Amino acid sequence: MRFRASIENVPTFFRIIQAIEKLQKKCIIKFGESEISIICNSDANEGGIQVWSQIKVDSLFTSYRIQSNASNEITMSLSAEALLAALRSASASASSSSSYETEEVVMKLAKKNDQAALSFEISGKTRVGRKVRVAHDVKIEVMKPSDVARLSEPMCPEPDIHILLPPLQKLRTIVERLRPMSDVLAIRASNNGRLQLSIRTDSVTVETLWTDCTNPQMDPDHLFTVIVSIRSFLKFLNSHVVSTTTIACICQNHCMILYVYIGDVADAGGVLTFYIPIMVDDGDH
Amino acid sequence: MSQDQPLKPVLSASVHDVRHFAALLRGVNFANRATVTISKAGLVINVEEARTLLGTAYVNADLFDEYTFSHPTSHSVRNRQSQSPPSSPAENPEDEQEVNVAFEIPLNTLIECLNIFGTAGALPNSNTHNGKKERKWRRVDDDDDEGRFGEERETRTGPIDNYFSRGKDEKKTGMRMSFLGAGYPLTLLIAEDSTGPTTTCEITTFDPEPSLELPFDSETTVLKIILKSSWLRDALLELDPSCDKLTFIGNPPHPPNSSMGASVKPMLRIQAAGTFGSTEMDYPNDKEVLESFACTHPLSVSYHTAHISRTARALASSTKTSLRIDERGLLSLQFLMPSAGVGGAKKGTDAFIEFRCLALDSDL
Numbered sequence: 001m002r003f004r005a006s007i008e009n010v011p012t013f014f015r016i017i018q019a020i021e022k023l024q025k026k027c028i029i030k031f032g033e034s035e036i037s038i039i040c041n042s043d044a045n046e047g048g049i050q051v052w053s054q055i056k057v058d059s060l061f062t063s064y065r066i067q068s069n070a071s072n073e074i075t076m077s078l079s080a081e082a083l084l085a086a087l088r089s090a091s092a093s094a095s096s097s098s099s100y101e102t103e104e105v106v107m108k109l110a111k112k113n114d115q116a117a118l119s120f121e122i123s124g125k126t127r128v129g130r131k132v133r134v135a136h137d138v139k140i141e142v143m144k145p146s147d148v149a150r151l152s153e154p155m156c157p158e159p160d161i162h163i164l165l166p167p168l169q170k171l172r173t174i175v176e177r178l179r180p181m182s183d184v185l186a187i188r189a190s191n192n193g194r195l196q197l198s199i200r201t202d203s204v205t206v207e208t209l210w211t212d213c214t215n216p217q218m219d220p221d222h223l224f225t226v227i228v229s230i231r232s233f234l235k236f237l238n239s240h241v242v243s244t245t246t247i248a249c250i251c252q253n254h255c256m257i258l259y260v261y262i263g264d265v266a267d268a269g270g271v272l273t274f275y276i277p278i279m280v281d282d283g284d285h
Numbered sequence: 286m287s288q289d290q291p292l293k294p295v296l297s298a299s300v301h302d303v304r305h306f307a308a309l310l311r312g313v314n315f316a317n318r319a320t321v322t323i324s325k326a327g328l329v330i331n332v333e334e335a336r337t338l339l340g341t342a343y344v345n346a347d348l349f350d351e352y353t354f355s356h357p358t359s360h361s362v363r364n365r366q367s368q369s370p371p372s373s374p375a376e377n378p379e380d381e382q383e384v385n386v387a388f389e390i391p392l393n394t395l396i397e398c399l400n401i402f403g404t405a406g407a408l409p410n411s412n413t414h415n416g417k418k419e420r421k422w423r424r425v426d427d428d429d430d431e432g433r434f435g436e437e438r439e440t441r442t443g444p445i446d447n448y449f450s451r452g453k454d455e456k457k458t459g460m461r462m463s464f465l466g467a468g469y470p471l472t473l474l475i476a477e478d479s480t481g482p483t484t485t486c487e488i489t490t491f492d493p494e495p496s497l498e499l500p501f502d503s504e505t506t507v508l509k510i511i512l513k514s515s516w517l518r519d520a521l522l523e524l525d526p527s528c529d530k531l532t533f534i535g536n537p538p539h540p541p542n543s544s545m546g547a548s549v550k551p552m553l554r555i556q557a558a559g560t561f562g563s564t565e566m567d568y569p570n571d572k573e574v575l576e577s578f579a580c581t582h583p584l585s586v587s588y589h590t591a592h593i594s595r596t597a598r599a600l601a602s603s604t605k606t607s608l609r610i611d612e613r614g615l616l617s618l619q620f621l622m623p624s625a626g627v628g629g630a631k632k633g634t635d636a637f638i639e640f641r642c643l644a645l646d647s648d649l
Contacts, residue, residue, distance in 0.1 A: 166482070173403040174484070181394055204394045205470070205487040208401065212480070 001068045001142070003031060003109035005061040007090065009269075010105055012242065012262060013060050014087040016053075016272065019239035019260075021080040023051060028143070028151070030075040031066055033057075038272070039151060049232040050275040052153050055262065059269025061107075074109065075148045076140040078118065086120045086136035100124040100132040116140050154275045156257060159249035160224045163189040164214040165258075168240035171197075174208055175234055181206065184279050185230040189250055190223045191215045199230070216247065224250045228276045236260075236274045254278060295357050295386050296323045296464040298349040302457040303475075305348060305636070307405045309622060310396050312599030312638040313340035319392040320493045321471075323464065324385035325354050332392065333497040337643045338592045340599070343636055356384055357466050388464070388490035390471060398486040402477045405458045467492065499641040505612035507584050508535040510553060511577040512568075514603045514620065520555050520566050521597070524590065528559030530645065532587040533610065535580045538570060552578060557590060576605075586614040587645045596620070599638040614644030 007013055020027050020038055028039040040051040057064050068074050090105040102124045110119040117137040124132045165171060174197065178185065182199035189195045193215060198207040239260045249257040258274040300306060313319065313332045320331040328344040346352040399405045461474040470487035524531070534554040551567040553575065568574055596618055600606065603620035610616050618640040 170402075170482075174401050174482075177397045177401045177403070181397060203391050203489045204398070206398060206401070206484060207486075208482050208484040210482040 003066050005064040005107050007105040008062045009060050010091045014091050015242040017084045021084045022238040023235050027080045028077045032073045048277045053272040055270025070145045075143040078140040082138045090122045100126045116142050157251050159251050161189050161250050162216045163248050165246040165248050168243050172237040179230050184227050186227045188223045188225045224252050226250050226256045226278045232276045292465050294463040295466050298352045299461040300349045301459045303399045303405045303460045307399045308602050309342045313342045314392050315595040317391050317393050320389050320496050322385050322387040331496050339497050339499050339641045341639045387493040389493050401484050402458050404456045501617045502611045507581050508610040509579040510608045512575050514606045517606050518600050524557045528557035528590050530558045530587050531590045531593050532556040534585045536583045537580045592642050596640045616642045
């Protein structure tokens with residue numbers, strides 16, 4: 001099993017992991033020949049939010065080499081926090097408060113004291129031109145092919161609707177205000193560009209309506225609804241750091257799927273896919 | 286008088302920038318349940334704690350761009366019967382001036398709703414743009430980040446700063462508010478600009494409980510001081526949060542030719558005592574500090590620090606403070622809130638927040 005790559009686009013990788021880290025302590029990363037997938041599927045997640053993503057190798061790495069018996073795929077489970085810490089020191093630049101500027105970041109699979117690790121070798125230069133080398137070892141567990149085979153993306157019916165979300169930063173401001181008022185959030189969307197976030201409790205009803213969203217395809221006026229955990233939704237909104245375009249899909253009575261594009265949609269470097277299961281509204285029973 | 290015809294709202298008001306309204310509400314946001322009284326003159330928001338402290342925000346009608354109060358007696362009979370007690374003497378319509386409608390509302394929710402787009406925060410001249418937040422008066426059970434005494438410390442900005450800070454933060458939240466009558470929710474329609482999203486909030490209202498009344502007897506005012514809010518704020522900031530008792534000591538001003546020895550009693554002293562010690566602060570007899578000072582006879586009255594600290598938010602965003610204590614030790618703190626700001630300033634829109642607090646018994 002061999003794996004070595006240099007991280008070309010440290011800020012993007014950093015932001016992706018930043019969004020993931022808020023979601024779950026541990027994540028699974030599957031490195032393939034042309035794509036990597038970051039997966040969060042822990043059952044321990046409050047609200048059951050899951051993330052599956054495909055990111056093109058070219059958009060993050062250069063001189064990428066991978067070799068394994070499992071059709072050249074390596075799947076590992078690691079602490080998102082530790083990975084984030086390594087990437088944070090890799091993204092050091094003169095403009096930030098750091099004392100050195102990163103020139104190259106090499107990530108490779110290593111074995112230290114019988115423990116598999118993802119080793120980050122960061123080489124940089126200080127302001128006075130001295131060379132600096134920083135190394136981070138992130139402890140990993142390489143997953144057995146049989147376990148990998150058991151990983152499966154959630155099965156979802158054909159979505160009732162696709163809609164382009166407004167900037168996630170904006171959404172986040174609003175959902176953050178709603179958070180203290182309610183635990184569940186209703187999301188409604190129709191094919192004529194209407195998107196509504198609403199909460200309904202004994203003391204307050206709040207509905208925020210956008211009327212000019214874009215639907216990838218046009219259909220009738222019907223408003224589709226899902227009710228999700230407001231915490232899970234906020235976790236998804238943490239991905240605003242990496243997002244450009246986000247498409248939301250509603251599968252009524254099932255889940256909400258959110259495709260967060262990294263980079264331009266047309267030339268996306270990758271997609272983070274969030275699955276948020278619905279909550280059963282007690283009020284209906 | 287058919288019951289089917291749509292009701293004319295008791296209140297309908299709109300404003301293009303809710304920050305001022307929100308600042309007034311935040312000033313009294315120390316307990317979640319507030320009583321809102323609507324009258325022709327405006328809104329009065331009452332919040333009380335422990336039947337000892339009463340916070341009142343006076344929101345004048347002219348703070349809104351548009352404000353209509355129509356008396357509910359013109360509604361159907363059914364509605365009149367369900368009205369709250371304060372409006373019941375309104376048998377003849379000539380009394381409309383006197384009449385008002387009251388309801389209770391979760392204040393926190395109202396403030397959160399107003400700030401849903403994140404642009405109904407602090408007023409331009411009282412914001413926290415310097416970023417340095419001190420949390421001296423923060424208590425363990427406080428989980429909000431706003432408005433302890435420390436927040437405003439270095440924000441004494443000149444009037445010209447208002448022009449600058451307005452320029453970089455142009456986004457404002459506009460609001461239209463309506464209330465159909467007792468039993469109906471308070472409806473808010475909130476938008477940032479015409480192209481952005483709109484938010485509709487319906488906040489459940491409750492019939493008002495009989496509210497605390499702490500009448501201040503201005504006939505027997507012992508101490509009456511008007512001072513710049515910053516002078517009081519800085520003093521309260523110095524206090525250690527572990528002090529549980531706060532005492533105001535006032536002495537009549539002494540003639541200027543009297544001896545300036547150590548025997549001279551301070552005109553105004555704030556004293557705080559707690560488990561770990563006590564603090565004393567004296568105000569000088571200086572027109573710069575105490576704009577006006579009147580004291581009929583020496584007095585010393587104590588209050589719960591916790592209650593006084595409830596005024597922090599209002600104090601921080603106010604410009605001037607009037608502090609009065611009457612014969613029975615009832616404290617009245619009135620905070621002058623800055624008017625609607627530069628640019629769209631309409632004179633006479635100065636609003637008030639008033640706090641009244643009962644003295645600790647042992648001192649009387």
